[in-house]
Every structure is written in structure tokens, then in C-alpha cells.
Amino acid sequence: MHVATFRQQLAKEPAIAAEGSGVQKTALAVKLQAENLNFYYGKFQALHGISLSIVTYKITAFIGPSGCGKSTFLRTMNRMNETVRNTRVEGKLLLDGQDLREMDVTFVRRRVGMVFQKSNPFPKTIFDNVAYGLRVNGVRSRPVIEAAVERSLRRAALWDEVKDKLRKPASALSGGQQQRLCIARALAVEPEVLLLDEPCSALDPIATLKIEELLFQIKDITTIVIVTHNMQQAARLADYTGFFLMGKLIEFDDTRKIFQNPSKKETEDYVTGRFG
Amino acid sequence: MATSFPVEPRVIVRSPRTFIERLRGGDQIALLTTLVCAVTIIVVVALIVVELWMNSQPAIKAFGWHFLTSSTWDPNAEKFGALPFIYGTCLTSALALLIAIPLGIAAAIFLAEMAPPQLSNLLTFLIELLAAVPSVIYGLLGIFVLVPLIRDCLVPVLVKFFGYLPIFQGDFYGVSFLSASLVLSVMVAPFIISVSREVLLAVPVEQREAALAVGATKWEATWQIVLPNASTGIIGSVFLALARALGETMAVTMVIGNTPKITASLFSPGYSIAAVIANEFAEASGRLYVSSLIFLGLVLFGLTIVINAVARILVLTTTQRSA
Amino acid sequence: MDLRVSRRRKIVNVVMLSLSGVCTALVMGVLFFILGYLFWHGAKSLNWNFLTQVPKPSGQTGGGVANAIAGSAKVLLLATCIGVPIGFLAGVYLAEYSGKTFAFTIRYVVDLLNGVPSIVIGIVAYALVVRPMGHYSALAGGVALGIMMIPIAVRTTEEFLRSVPNSMREGAMALGATRARTIFTVVAPAAISGLISGMMLNLARVAGETAPLLFTALGNMFWSRGWLQPIATLPVTIYNYAIAPEEDLHQQAWAAGFVLLFLVLGINVTARMIIARGSASARR
Numbered sequence: 001m002h003v004a005t006f007r008q009q010l011a012k013e014p015a016i017a018a019e020g021s022g023v024q025k026t027a028l029a030v031k032l033q034a035e036n037l038n039f040y041y042g043k044f045q046a047l048h049g050i051s052l053s054i055v056t057y058k059i060t061a062f063i064g065p066s067g068c069g070k071s072t073f074l075r076t077m078n079r080m081n082e083t084v085r086n087t088r089v090e091g092k093l094l095l096d097g098q099d100l101r102e103m104d105v106t107f108v109r110r111r112v113g114m115v116f117q118k119s120n121p122f123p124k125t126i127f128d129n130v131a132y133g134l135r136v137n138g139v140r141s142r143p144v145i146e147a148a149v150e151r152s153l154r155r156a157a158l159w160d161e162v163k164d165k166l167r168k169p170a171s172a173l174s175g176g177q178q179q180r181l182c183i184a185r186a187l188a189v190e191p192e193v194l195l196l197d198e199p200c201s202a203l204d205p206i207a208t209l210k211i212e213e214l215l216f217q218i219k220d221i222t223t224i225v226i227v228t229h230n231m232q233q234a235a236r237l238a239d240y241t242g243f244f245l246m247g248k249l250i251e252f253d254d255t256r257k258i259f260q261n262p263s264k265k266e267t268e269d270y271v272t273g274r275f276g
Numbered sequence: 277m278a279t280s281f282p283v284e285p286r287v288i289v290r291s292p293r294t295f296i297e298r299l300r301g302g303d304q305i306a307l308l309t310t311l312v313c314a315v316t317i318i319v320v321v322a323l324i325v326v327e328l329w330m331n332s333q334p335a336i337k338a339f340g341w342h343f344l345t346s347s348t349w350d351p352n353a354e355k356f357g358a359l360p361f362i363y364g365t366c367l368t369s370a371l372a373l374l375i376a377i378p379l380g381i382a383a384a385i386f387l388a389e390m391a392p393p394q395l396s397n398l399l400t401f402l403i404e405l406l407a408a409v410p411s412v413i414y415g416l417l418g419i420f421v422l423v424p425l426i427r428d429c430l431v432p433v434l435v436k437f438f439g440y441l442p443i444f445q446g447d448f449y450g451v452s453f454l455s456a457s458l459v460l461s462v463m464v465a466p467f468i469i470s471v472s473r474e475v476l477l478a479v480p481v482e483q484r485e486a487a488l489a490v491g492a493t494k495w496e497a498t499w500q501i502v503l504p505n506a507s508t509g510i511i512g513s514v515f516l517a518l519a520r521a522l523g524e525t526m527a528v529t530m531v532i533g534n535t536p537k538i539t540a541s542l543f544s545p546g547y548s549i550a551a552v553i554a555n556e557f558a559e560a561s562g563r564l565y566v567s568s569l570i571f572l573g574l575v576l577f578g579l580t581i582v583i584n585a586v587a588r589i590l591v592l593t594t595t596q597r598s599a
Numbered sequence: 600m601d602l603r604v605s606r607r608r609k610i611v612n613v614v615m616l617s618l619s620g621v622c623t624a625l626v627m628g629v630l631f632f633i634l635g636y637l638f639w640h641g642a643k644s645l646n647w648n649f650l651t652q653v654p655k656p657s658g659q660t661g662g663g664v665a666n667a668i669a670g671s672a673k674v675l676l677l678a679t680c681i682g683v684p685i686g687f688l689a690g691v692y693l694a695e696y697s698g699k700t701f702a703f704t705i706r707y708v709v710d711l712l713n714g715v716p717s718i719v720i721g722i723v724a725y726a727l728v729v730r731p732m733g734h735y736s737a738l739a740g741g742v743a744l745g746i747m748m749i750p751i752a753v754r755t756t757e758e759f760l761r762s763v764p765n766s767m768r769e770g771a772m773a774l775g776a777t778r779a780r781t782i783f784t785v786v787a788p789a790a791i792s793g794l795i796s797g798m799m800l801n802l803a804r805v806a807g808e809t810a811p812l813l814f815t816a817l818g819n820m821f822w823s824r825g826w827l828q829p830i831a832t833l834p835v836t837i838y839n840y841a842i843a844p845e846e847d848l849h850q851q852a853w854a855a856g857f858v859l860l861f862l863v864l865g866i867n868v869t870a871r872m873i874i875a876r877g878s879a880s881a882r883r
Binding site for chain 3: 303305306307309310311312313314316317318320321323324327328331378379380382383385386387390391399401402403404405406408409410411412413415416417419420421422462465466469493494495496499519522523524525526529530550553554557558569570573576577580581583584588
Binding site: 106110120185 | 768771776777785
């Protein structure tokens with residue numbers, strides 16, 4: 001698929017976009033919901049009263065200058081923030097209406113997958129990388145694992161490139177391939193939500209394009225939330241976009257509204273490049 | 277919409293919540309096991325202290341502080357004093373350092389500042405291998421190679437030029453303070469070299485460049501700027517070497533002569549704390565005799581701990597300052 | 600500028616720099632002279648019988664140190680089984696679980712243990728194992744060397760686990776792996792070459808230890824059965840032969856020294872090569 005195709009698709013987006021009425025008013029299924037979420041690193045408050053809803057099978061993007069809290073917010077959605085010492089969350093985070101923080105943490109992370117800024121393949125073979133999540137979650141059957149690995153690699157548009165070298169170490173792949181491998185690894189456990197933290201920031205434009213294409217391919221099986229510092233990327237990919245500034249969610253709306261007709265002055269300054 | 281893949285049923289959607297299941301996940305077990313092991317180490321060290329303390333009680337009760345200042349060591353009469361051993365340990369360690377420090381630091385300067393990196397790396401690799409050579413082998417070499425060499429080459433020279441000094445008087449039989457010190461100096465030199473080299477390399481390049489830029493010669497830059505920068509770390513390495521020399525057992529035992537006496541002459545045989553324990557512990561009979569030996573062990577333990585602590589602090593302050 | 604001063608400075612420069620080179624050469628020369636001597640002398644005294652026979656009764660010549668080689672292997676196996684698991688797991692705790700204050704305490708205690716003279720460890724192993732059991736044993740020797748292995752095992756483990764990038768841990772945990780699972784299936788395997796070579800260096804270090812074995816494992820002229828009898832080891836055999844009066848035993852001490860040094864340095868070089876190759880491939 002090509003960028004132009006993305007644009008066409010954006011153009012024939014469903015009714016909500018045309019109405020321009022924002023997320024909250026639609027009747028779409030809400031997958032993840034934050035209510036008045038505060039986040040602290042020690043005494044420093046990194047997030048201030050974030051409230052928003054992530055819609056099922058849509059791509060949601062978060063933009064904003066670095067240090068604005070977009071990644072922090074992303075990491076609270078699968079409780080990865082808990083791996084950092086001395087952090088604290090206040091408020092509610094609901095996954096399918098259930099509070100995330102009352103669930104078992106490994107269970108949350110299996111349901112809400114994550115892809116990181118820097119690709120982080122394990123020092124194992126390509127196959128074992130993709131199979132890791134399944135094994136961790138108790139899948140033992142060899143045929144099931146093999147099928148899942150192939151399916152995930154196909155979804156991540158990597159199968160054709162690696163099908164002959166599944167037993168090779170993952171470190172032999174190129175940067176873009178490694179990142180797609182990490183996406184395949186995350187997809188293998190069939191997450192309901194896939195969080196991506198600036199997945200393309202270390203990649204060249206061609207590799208970036210491949211990742212964007214594959215995200216488009218998988219949005220009908222999983223809900224995608226992506227943090228990016230690249231506004232064009234958000235505009236190309238996302239159905240909804242949120243703009244963060246200084247730990248606050250300034251505006252959250254339909255992507256086209258954010259980029260063409262934002263309701264807040266700060267958003268306009270940022271998307272038109274007038275901001276720092 | 278690009279719907280190239282059907283939505284498949286999700287594989288495992290079950291929250292492992294019960295206590296047993298979380299245990300099987302391993303987190304609690306792993307945390308507990310590793311914590312137990314960490315605590316075990318503390319227990320082991322505590323055990324060392326307690327065992328030494330409890331077992332040296334008879335000697336402490338019998339002799340008290342006098343143990344440290346008495347120079348009589350007579351197992352038959354059950355009279356025990358530690359002074360000859362403390363003297364021997366301190367004398368040999370000090371003399372070993374006196375020889376090893378200038379050589380070691382000079383070699384470290386050469387390796388860190390002058391030698392081309394490849395040569396420096398190769399030599400450092402070899403020196404680190406030498407630091408790994410077991411002490412019993414140094415002892416073996418001491419007995420059969422170094423002692424004859426000292427007797428035939430070094431001693432006549434020393435007697436000829438410095439014979440009037442009290443430290444070079446008396447007959448030389450081979451095993452002596454001097455031999456022990458020389459063997460020790462050979463053993464600790466690799467240690468001083470490799471640690472000092474590392475500390476020197478940690479001094480920022482800018483410091484050297486700044487000195488050279490104002491017209492200092494290479495030596496002046498090294499001596500006046502780099503060395504003072506690294507001095508704490510180098511002193512730390514010396515203390516580490518000292519701790520090693522104090523606790524060194526086999527090599528010293530094999531060449532010191534094992535005679536508990538205090539003399540000024542380096543040519544005369546002597547004894548050290550570690551050597552007397554190694555020699556007499558297995559054959560010691562009588563509660564007080566064993567207890568006295570363990571008391572000596574406690575003294576040695578205390579000595580090395582203090583020296584090690586000082587060394588750690590010194591090395592830590594330099595490496596943290598440069599980091 | 601005064602030319603003479605400048606010349607004097609130049610001379611000092613050259614003299615001092617050459618002096619440091621001479622010192623290096625001197626140190627290296629002495630060290631390699633004695634080791635070369637050992638290799639030459641030891642290899643000369645080495646033969647097949649030496650490696651396969653037990654010592655002859657005193658007064659007769661010939662015989663070998665096969666029992667001491669086997670004994671060293673047994674004691675080292677015991678030591679590894681005691682020191683490495685405790686040290687490794689404690690290192691895992693330090694690198695992955697512990698808070699700041701407690702970690703500082705443990706690290707301090709580990710340093711302390713590392714500084715304890717080996718002869719003192721021998722006394723403690725004697726008091727803890729030999730005296731309660733009433734006799735010297737391979738087990739006591741294993742305990743003494745095992746305790747000596749702990750500090751390096753802890754430090755190696757902590758260091759190499761910390762060198763694994765945090766993104767590995769995050770990647771595994773984001774897939775729903777528990778912390779323990781992450782450590783043992785991703786972090787430790789990522790550091791495996793460093794861990795193995797660190798443990799090898801550790802083993803090489805205690806393999807040459809003599810002092811703690813003198814009154815724990817003691818020695819034995821014959822094959823030692825089981826784990827609870829006195830047992831011969833290479834370092835102690837070298838010591839006993841070196842201080843014995845017989846010239847034949849001196850030759851055997853040289854040969855045994857050669858075997859021990861060959862093993863220790865062999866393990867050392869292998870381990871260092873593994874580490875070097877590991878860091879080279881990590882850079883790639």
C-alpha cells in the first residue's frame with residue numbers, strides 16, 4: 001500500500017469523521033478508558049488529569065513535544081510504568097470497563113502489547129523471539145506455536161524476508177526488520193490493544209513506510225495506540241489524535257479536526273510548527 | 277479497509293490470579309530465593325566473625341592484650357605471644373610494597389601513557405595472567421629459583437656496599453625476611469600495575485591536552501597533571517596490594533624460614549601470621565594452642581579488613597569523580 | 600626563554616620516560632623469567648606415569664599425582680556447587696530486585712568477604728565442618744573454596760546482568776512475562792557468555808588456593824573414596840613436595856606445578872577470549 005492510498009482511505013472514513021463531532025459522542029465501542037489520570041515520578045507530577053477513550057479497532061495517535069507526557073501515558077496503559085521505581089498513578093484506567101490496576105499485571109500486558117522506540121529483539125533466534133510471548137503465556141504445543149509464529153510474521157509483513165532463516169539470530173536483521181520482528185512478537189499473543197512508542201524514530205523513511213503499511217493492515221484485528229513526534233505520521237495513520245503539552249491532554253479529537261481545524265490555540269501552534 | 281486477515285479467536289484470555297498460580301509464575305519464589313542467597317552471604321561473614329571470636333576466647337582470656345605485645349611463642353610451656361608474627365607480617369609486606377610500588381607505578385605509567393595501545397593491551401593481558409598464578413607456584417619458584425639467585429647475586433652486592441647497615445648483617449641462609457619480601461613484591465606488582473593503569477586511563481584526555489598545550493613535556497604532563505589526578509586511585513591500588521600481601525600465606529611460608537624471632541636483619545629467618553597458622557594449625561594440640569592460632573587469625577582478619585576498607589574508599593572516590 | 604632550562608627539561612623528559620619503559624621491561628622480564636623457568640623445568644619432569652599413578656611410599660622414587668588431580672577436581676566441583684549458585688542468585692537479587700540501602704549493605708559485605716585472607720577462611724571451614732565431623736574431608740575443602748568463590752560470583756553476575764540493556768526487560772515484560780521469567784529466560788541468557796567466563800575465572804582463582812585446604816582437605820597418599828575422607832589436591836601436593844627433603848619429590852613438585860599452572864592459565868585465557876569475543880560481537 002502506498003501513502004496515497006492511506007490518504008484516500010482517510011477521505012472515505014466512516015460517518016463520525018464527516019460529522020466532526022469528536023469521539024465521545026459516537027456510539028463506537030470503547031476499548032480503553034482513562035478517567036482523571038494523574039501520574040507522579042516521585043514528587044514530580046508528569047500527567048495532570050488525563051481523560052480520554054480509545055476506540056476499538058481504530059488507530060489513535062498521541063503527539064506533542066518531547067517530555068510532554070505522551071510516552072508516560074502510553075506506559076501507564078499496560079502498567080509498564082511500574083517497572084520504574086518510585087512512580088505513582090492516580091485515577092482510573094479501564095480496559096473493557098474493568099480497572100486495569102485490579103487485574104494481574106502480566107495478564108494486562110498480554111492483553112495490551114507494546115512496541116518500543118528502539119527495537120529490542122532478544123538475543124535469540126527469530127523464531128524464538130516471536131514464540132517468546134506464547135511460551136511465557138503457557139502455550140506448549142509445538143504446532144500451535146509454529147502456526148502463530150508464521151501468522152504473526154505474515155501480519156508484520158516480515159514472513160517472506162525471514163521464512164528461510166527462522167533459526168538465525170534476530171540480531172542479523174536490519175533495523176527496520178528488527179522493529180517489524182518486535183511488532184510480530186507483540187502480535188503473536190493476540191493483544192487486544194497494541195501500544196507503539198515512537199516505533200519509527202530510529203528508522204529510515206522506507207522502513208518507516210513499511211511499518212505504517214503494516215499498522216494499517218492490522219488495525220482490524222487489534223486496537224492501535226501510537227506515540228509519535230512525527231506529525232505527518234499521525235496525520236497519515238491515525239483515526240484519532242491527542243495532543244499533549246506539559247503533562248496535560250490539550251485536545252483529543254478526530255485526526256482531521258486536530259490537523260485542519262483545532263479548537264485550541266496551543267494545538268494550532270504545534271501542528272502548524274509555530275511551537276518551539 | 278484493508279482486511280487481509282480474518283479476526284481469529286484469542287488464545288488465552290484468563291487472568292492467573294490465585295496465589296498458587298502466581299507462585300508458578302515464579303516471581304515470589306525467585307524473589308525469595310535470591311533474597312535468601314543474598315542474606316546467606318551476610319550470615320557467612322557473620323559466621324566467620326563469630327567463629328573466630330568464639331574460638332579465640334580461651335587465648336583472649338588467658339593472655340588479653342598482652343598476647344599482641346609478647347614475643348614468646350612456646351607451645352610446650354603454653355606461652356603464646358603474637359609479636360614476632362605481627363612483626364614478620366608487617367615487615368615483609370612493607371618491604372614488598374617498597375620494592376613493588378615504584379616499579380609497578382612506573383610500569384603503569386608506561387602502559388597507560390606511552391606504550392602504543394596494542395602493546396599496552398597485550399602486556400596488560402599478560403600481567404593479568406600473572407596475577408592469576410597461584411601463590412603456591414610463586415612459593416615453589418621462590419624456594420628453588422629466587423632464593424639461590426638472591427644468595428648468589430643480590431646478597432654479596434648488598435653486603436659489599438651496605439654491609440654496615442644493621443638490616444644487612446648476619447649470615448644469609450636463603451630463607452629470610454628478604455626472600456619473603458622479594459617473592460611478595462613479585463606477587464603484588466601485577467596487581468599494582470593493572471589497577472594503577474586503569475586509574476591512569478580514567479584521567480580525562482583533556483587534562484593531558486591542557487598541560488601539553490601550555491608547553492609541558494610529556495613527562496611533565498604525566499608527572500604534574502595526570503599522576504596527581506589519579507593519585508587517590510593509585511594509593512587505593514597500593515592498599516589493595518597491601519591487603520593481599522598481609523594475607524598471603526603459601527609463598528611466604530615457603531621462604532620466610534618459620535622461626536619466631538624479631539631481628540633487625542633482613543637476612544635472618546622469621547615468621548608471619550599466615551605462615552604460622554598454615555604450619556602449626558593441623559598439628560596443634562591443646563585447646564590454648566589452637567585458640568592462640570585462631571586469635572592470630574582474628575588479628576589478621578581485622579588487619580586486612582581495615583586495609584581493604586581504606587582501599588575501597590580510595591578507589592571508589594577516584595572512579596566516581598572521573599565518572 | 601632560557602634555552603638551557605628548556606634543554607634540561609627535555610633531558611628529564613627523555614630520561615624519565617625511558618626509565619618507566621625500563622621498569623616495565625624489568626618487571627615483565629622477572630615475571631616471565633620465573634614462569635618460563637617453571638614451564639621448562641616442569642615440562643621436563645612431566646611424564647605419563649606422573650599423570651596416571653598415585654604417589655609411591657616414602658623413600659621410593661617414581662609415582663605420580665593422579666589422586667591429587669582427581670582430588671582437586673572433586674573439591675572444585677563441591678566448591679562450585681556451593682559458591683556459584685549462592686553467588687549467582689545473590690547477584691541476581693542485587694541486579695534485579697534489591698533497593699538501594701540493602702544492596703549497599705550486601706555489596707559491602709561481599710567486598711569484606713572478598714578481602715578475608717584465605718587462611719582465615721580455612722580456619723572457619725575447620726571450625727564449621729572438620730571439628731563437628733571429627734575428621735578432615737573433601738567436603739570441608741569444598742566448603743572453604745566455595746565460600747571463597749561467592750564474592751566474585753556475586754560481582755560477576757551483578758555486573759553482567761546490569762550490562763543487559765533495559766529494553767530487553769521491557770520487551771519481555773510487555774509480553775506478559777513475570778519479572779522472574781524475564782530474568783531467567785531473557786536477561787540471563789543475554790549475558791550468558793559473560794556469566795560463564797566470569798565463573799570460569801572464579802574457578803581458576805580458587806583452583807590454585809592452597810592455604811584453606813591445608814587443614815580442611817588435608818591430603819592423602821592414596822585414592823580417596825567418597826566425600827568425607829581426607830583428600831589430596833594439586834596445590835597442597837605441590838607445597839608438601841616442595842618443602843620435603845627428597846630431590847625426587849622436588850622434581851615432582853615442578854611437574855605438578857606445571858600441571859596446575861597449565862590448567863589455571865588455560866581456563867583463564869579461554870574465559871578472557873570468550874569475554875573479548877562477546878564484547879566484540881556486541882559492538883557489531
